[in-house]
Amino acid sequence: MKNIAGKTLWLFILSLLLLYFACSLEIDKGNHKSLNSVSKDINNCKPQSFISTIKSDIVTSEERDLKLLTKAKGMIRKIETSDPEKVLFLTFDACGQGGLSDGYDSLLVDYLIKEQIPATFFISRRWALKNIKYLDYIIENGVNIDIQNHGTQHIPLSSVGDSVYSVVGTKGLREVHYEVETAAVFLCEKLGEKPKLFRPGTAHADDIAVSYVNAMGYQVISYSVLGDGGATFTKELIKENILKAKNGDIILLHFNHPESDVFLGVNEAVEELRKMGNIKFGIIYDYLSNR
Numbered sequence: 001m002k003n004i005a006g007k008t009l010w011l012f013i014l015s016l017l018l019l020y021f022a023c024s025l026e027i028d029k030g031n032h033k034s035l036n037s038v039s040k041d042i043n044n045c046k047p048q049s050f051i052s053t054i055k056s057d058i059v060t061s062e063e064r065d066l067k068l069l070t071k072a073k074g075m076i077r078k079i080e081t082s083d084p085e086k087v088l089f090l091t092f093d094a095c096g097q098g099g100l101s102d103g104y105d106s107l108l109v110d111y112l113i114k115e116q117i118p119a120t121f122f123i124s125r126r127w128a129l130k131n132i133k134y135l136d137y138i139i140e141n142g143v144n145i146d147i148q149n150h151g152t153q154h155i156p157l158s159s160v161g162d163s164v165y166s167v168v169g170t171k172g173l174r175e176v177h178y179e180v181e182t183a184a185v186f187l188c189e190k191l192g193e194k195p196k197l198f199r200p201g202t203a204h205a206d207d208i209a210v211s212y213v214n215a216m217g218y219q220v221i222s223y224s225v226l227g228d229g230g231a232t233f234t235k236e237l238i239k240e241n242i243l244k245a246k247n248g249d250i251i252l253l254h255f256n257h258p259e260s261d262v263f264l265g266v267n268e269a270v271e272e273l274r275k276m277g278n279i280k281f282g283i284i285y286d287y288l289s290n291r
């Protein structure tokens, strides 16, 4: 009798010990997991510091151009491809400069997602802050959509404070840094990593500003086909612009103007190109050799 009671006691103590170790292992595992994921996210999205001296041939070159251009030195306007098909790069911007610029074209975005058409979306922090639910929707549903950086204030990238279309650009490299990095950190907190591509507001920059952004580790993307003229072109013209695009062209369009003809023009052009065959749409980032 005494023997059985002793055995039961030992079994009871053993069970308690096993339970204790199991629980402590579980708690330990859980804590490490959450601590790791938090520190990883913070590291990914930490803002990089301002680079006070940039090493670049452009900075010291006599030929540098401080005018705001869509084809400043170092900007990427076309992509080299070696695919057997013609590859076109559809890009859609969301600018958020107030009024109609703050909109969201759900017909267009849902069409791109439903048809799984690869596209690059350049999103400004200014637009995103007014459209968080749409940004979240695109991140959740747009597996064919690559989200990239369209700036914090959506202003031209100037190293001297120049303007374009009456929009005053950044005044010096500290403001260039803020314009790029603040939006990069904001998008990183949504995406889990910083976007590596940047398109300035109005798609204008000067040589030195581009050099600076390159030194930060980002590529500056312009365009070779003005697809929708700031979402002002007619359906026919948008369609024509996309249809006449050549291999490697980056086509500039917008998804922040639901009142425009962008959806109709894109929809008709894409359907016609599909019928013609021997063509595909590419994500810019996937095709960059020096990424």
Ligand SMILES: [Zn+2]
Pocket: 093, 094, 095, 150, 154, 200, 201, 202, 203
């Ligand atoms: Zn824009």
